[in-house]
Amino acid sequence: MGRAWRILRLWLGTAFRAAPLLMGVSCLLVAVQSVTSPMQTYGVKLLVDGLTGTVKTPITWGIGVIVLGFAVSFVSMVLADPLRDTAQERVARQVHADLLKVTAGIPGIMHHERADVSDRLELIRENSWRLGIGAEVLLYAVGSVANTATVLALLTSIHPVLLVLPILGAARIWSAYMSGRADQTAWEKTMHQERLTDRLAEIAKDPRNALELRVFGITRNLVARMIKLQDDRYRVLFRATRWGVLVDGGVRLGFGAAYIAAVIWVVWRARQGQASAGDVVLLLLIAPQIDQMTGGIAQNVYWVGEVVRSFARYEWLREYASEHAWAEVSSSAPVRLSSGIELRDVSFAYPGSDGSVLSDVNLTLPAGSTVALVGENGAGKTTLVKVLARLYDPSAGAVLVDGVDLRTMPAEEWRLRMSAGFQDFVKFEFTARETVAIGDLSRLSDEAALASALRRGDAESVVSRLPRGLDTQLGKRFSDGVELSGGQWQRLALARAFMRERPLLMLLDEPTAALDPEAEHALFEQFAASSRDAARSTGGVTVLVSHRFSTVRMADLIVVLDKGRVIEVGSHSELVAMGGHYAELFELQARAYR
Structure with missing residues (x-):
């Protein structure tokens, strides 16, 4: 329970910390927008009852509810989308900044060298967008609650026994949740295959590997291995999807049959004088809304589950970073x-x-x-x-x-x-100046320090051959970039190590x-x-x-x-x-x- 509360608090805290006012207004607008559609349906019921005279209801009430619903819906739609999109953008920016801060803040490198940790980090990276849409999912959840409460009230106004329809609809919520969970489990189970496929794809497309790939004739083997990995992965994913479709389809078929029976029963009651014509119209018009309500709840349960799982991984990452922060210092x-x-x-x-x-x-x-x-x-x-x-x-x-x-x-x-130079140095594809100055960024504009580092790293000849000297963009992936040989890259890495003089x-x-x-x-x-x-x-x-x-x-x-x-x-x-x-x-x- 404690961890569940921490995950929920992290989710809500992330959303409202990034855009508190926007999130508050957006929640209100989404709730109002979710109520308008079923209320307009109720306005149609009032209008029909007024026209048929089965119930003594002023026609103007029905027209008023319908017009008011249109007006509120129009204003909400005009304001809600830009507000929601702005809030979503701010939350996504906050999430990605927090992820970078937490990951980069781990002082050691053990998490890069443990397969179990790497798999979890890859899941967080791959699904970071789900953290970003946490605000949107939260808004949809608020809308679903408001819509559900209104639909239940309308069904009760016809007859309380009709509340069995959303209860049966709850089975669809369960089926959608189980289907989504099966898909997610299959996704996580095959994440190692996805990571390996990505790495093989990187090897295949990297221009620096093109020579050996062709000389040794391993391109075909590389592609075949990638295809096999993907086939194995999709086979597992397909089985999970097929199971979900069968379960969800069966539940929806049962719900449809129950709804048809409810319509027949209300029509019979109307002929017996126990229900009004407006009640029949209300039930007929509210059918798509009941389906929309249960479908919306099902979708929300799925996405809330996805967001909660993503925030659970994020919370695990924060705990891991905290446990490996090496924060206890005394000197x-x-x-x-x-x-x-x-x-x-x-x-x-x-x-x-x-x-x-x-x-x-x-x-x-x-x-x-x-x-x-x-x-x-x-x-x-x-x-x-x-x-x-x-x-x-x-x-x-x-x-x-x-x-x-x-x-x-x-x-x-x-x-x-300290300073360092490694055999497995990084080829920073920045300008030559930045590539060297990374060794001490505080002296990025210090020409004397750069010249000294280049001299001590025996990299002066490398820079002198570049078309724009230190301001040359490195790396062929850029339109004006210059590619270097392995030895030239290594000399720049050595110069980088010499940026810190003592x-x-x-x-x-x-x-x-x-x-x-x-x-x-x-x-x-x-x-x-x-x-x-x-x-x-x-x-x-x-x-x-x-x-x-x-x-x-x-x-x-x-x-x-x-x-x-x-x-x-x-x-x-x-x-x-x-x-x-x-x-x-x-x-x-x-x-x-x-």
Whole structure:
């Protein structure tokens, strides 16, 4: 009950917070508009009774009710639609802003790497429009309540026994709800297939993949796999739809038979003098309205269910974001490092996985040092980098910054003290200026800072070849955009990493993988110079990951990882002299070059 109340409060609060006055006026207009149609029908009854003389009712009353209904309906229609559309637009804008704020506010990245969480996030993203139409559904619900109350009153005026018609109509509400629920269950059950189809479609249409798709001749296989996934998905959806049609059709057939019997009964009563001619006309005219009422309630039950389910997922997302907000902080991130960064008994495992990616890591990264992480693929290097960046919190143990637990510091504040370059860098298709300045947006217009970053990232030659320099639009998807090679994109990503000149922590996770060894060596000499500069002013630590030992040997400290454990630590000369795992890897690579 508590969660249901929270979901309802979130729904109503979202609608009325976005447009309180518009929502209030719209609710009133929709309610009035929903009453006018059945009341005009009642006016026709009064008019017929007056004309036939079966009931002593002034004809003017019937005409007055009909005319008044037309006038109110006209005014409501003129005002209701623009007011409702404006309120709807504001609510949709509020919902999408809240979704972005909540999702972007999660400081870690675990929700991107868990399949169960990703499926739920995909459902929220796919159905976010249902959150946006929450205001409209709410208005329709208000209208249905007003319409239902009026129709019930009119049926009672003929004979109370006719209330059995809407009661039978309630079965249609049930059938529509069950049909909608079956469709939604089928939709959620096949969401993983939908996500996979979308990803395959992205691979197929991305121009960067066109070469390999054609060279390896996998386009046909890709399309065939997409078709199979969609066929499997539609098969499940069709079964749910077919079940819903059979149930809803049977219920509507039964309701139609009951209504025909009611008409015959009222006609018989009129011939017996127990009902007026106006009562017969009223029942005949109100038939479509009863059907509309039950259909409207059925539709509203369905859409209210959809909106409630969508807001339930949204409420789950808010709870998830709150639980993973890392909001309990007791210290600030330092402005300089005195002793360095220590990993004490650090282990990390993905939720639901059997093994640990990192196990009992004990390591000290001295202030002012350059530390290289070495190991075979899957050794845990990138995971360790992400733990240092506090994209993950350790499953056990702690990361200490000058003796203070990193978890007690605001994650956003810590990241302002660091910079990074990654192998899987993002190709931001903005202007070249913006693509680089993302590294420190506060200096977007600082030409000197941009020039320094481009020089240190060895990206000056990239910008000099662009038709409009830093103001060139990147990306072929734009009419005036320029496409870059992988190496050019990587140099801009490196320049982006250098926008923050003296970070406390510089993370370089194979950031030069697309460059040749000579270019990488030259760039890492730049990194080393920057590290020494940062060390003198802030005690900053540089952590680099590379498979090229000609680069790694420049580091002050080399850490060798194997299966998530630290097995060797030392300088290049010390580790070679030790004759262990590092020496073996170094010799293998050196032999390949010889």
